[in-house]
Amino acid sequence: MGKILVIASQKGGVGKTTTAINLGASLAILGKKILLIDMDPQGSIADGFHQEAYEIKNGLYEVFVNKIPLTAAIREVGLENLEIVPSNVKNEEQEIDLFAYALQNKLLKSILKPIKQMYDYIILDCPPNLGTLTVNGLIAADLLLIPVQAEFYSLKSLGKFLSSIKNIGNKYNKTLKFSGILITMFDRRLKKSREILEELQYGFKDILFKTIIPRNSKLAEAPALGKPVALVDLTSSGALSYLKLAEELINKDNRI
Numbered sequence: 001m002g003k004i005l006v007i008a009s010q011k012g013g014v015g016k017t018t019t020a021i022n023l024g025a026s027l028a029i030l031g032k033k034i035l036l037i038d039m040d041p042q043g044s045i046a047d048g049f050h051q052e053a054y055e056i057k058n059g060l061y062e063v064f065v066n067k068i069p070l071t072a073a074i075r076e077v078g079l080e081n082l083e084i085v086p087s088n089v090k091n092e093e094q095e096i097d098l099f100a101y102a103l104q105n106k107l108l109k110s111i112l113k114p115i116k117q118m119y120d121y122i123i124l125d126c127p128p129n130l131g132t133l134t135v136n137g138l139i140a141a142d143l144l145l146i147p148v149q150a151e152f153y154s155l156k157s158l159g160k161f162l163s164s165i166k167n168i169g170n171k172y173n174k175t176l177k178f179s180g181i182l183i184t185m186f187d188r189r190l191k192k193s194r195e196i197l198e199e200l201q202y203g204f205k206d207i208l209f210k211t212i213i214p215r216n217s218k219l220a221e222a223p224a225l226g227k228p229v230a231l232v233d234l235t236s237s238g239a240l241s242y243l244k245l246a247e248e249l250i251n252k253d254n255r256i
C-alpha cells in the first residue's frame with residue numbers, strides 16, 4: 001500500500017533535501033516505486049538532479065496555482081523507480097502565490113489521493129518552517145521523518161517542533177505516525193556531538209532511527225554532480241548509510 005512520508009523540520013540546513021533525495025534513491029534501488037515532491041520554493045530537488053528551472057514547464061507551482069494534474073508535472077531522473085515533481089517557482093511573486101494557495105491546507109492531500117496507490121512511497125521535502133506548504137505536507141502524510149543534527153540548539157528546537165506537530169496532527173491528521181527522528185551529519189570525532197547523541201538517545205529512544213547519517217564529503221558533492229550519492233560512489237559511508245536507512249524504514253513500516 002502506498003505511503004506518504006513527509007520530511008520536515010523548523011531548522012534550515014539540517015539535511016532534509018539530502019535525505020529526501022538519497023533516501024528516495026535508496027528505496028528505488030531496493031525496488032520500491034518512489035515519487036519525490038519538492039514542497040520547497042528553493043527548488044533544491046531539481047537542482048540535485050541538474051534539471052534547470054527554465055527548462056521545467058510544470059512543477060508544484062503549476063499544480064497548486066494553475067490546477068494542472070499532478071501527473072503532468074512528474075519527471076524522470078535517470079534512475080529506475082524514481083520520479084520527481086519539482087517546485088518550479090521562478091520569482092518572489094510566484095513564491096507568495098504558492099504559499100497563499102497552500103492556505104487550503106488539505107489541497108495536497110486531495111491532489112495526491114488519485115495517485116497514492118501508484119507508488120510505494122511518496123516523499124515530501126518541506127521548506128525549513130511550519131508555513132502553509134509544510135502544513136499541507138503534514139496533513140497529506142502517513143509518516144513523518146524529522147532530520148536533526150547532534151548540536152546543542154537542535155535539542156531545544158526539536159521539543160518545540162514536536163509539540164507544534166502534535167497540535168497540527170490532533171487537529172487535522174489523526175492518522176499521522178512517526179517514522180522517526182534521523183540524526184544527520186554526525187561527526188563521531190567530536191566529543192560534544194557524542195554527548196548530544198546520548199541525550200537524543202535518552203530523550204527520544206522510541207522514535208529515533210537506529211541508522212545515523214555521518215558527515216560525508218560525497219554526500220555534499222553529489223548535488224553538484226546532479227546525482228544521488230549512490231550513483232556517485234556506492235561504497236561511500238553516505239551511500240551505505242542511506243541504504244541502511246531505507247531498509248530500516250521498510251522493515252519498520254512492515255510492522256505497522
Ligand SMILES: Nc1ncnc2c1ncn2[C@@H]1O[C@H](COP(=O)(O)OP(=O)(O)OP(=O)(O)O)[C@@H](O)[C@H]1O
Binds near residue numbers: 011040184217223
Ligand atoms: N551527511 C552529510 N554530510 C555532509 N554534508 C551534508 C550531509 N547532509 C547534508 N549535507 C550538506 O549540508 C547542506 C544542507 O543540507 P540540505 O540542503 O539537505 O538541508 P535542508 O534541511 O534541506 O536545508 P533547507 O532547510 O535550506 O532546505 C548541503 O550543502 C548538503 O550538501
Ligand SMILES: [Mg+2]
Binds near residue numbers: 125
Ligand atoms: Mg532543503
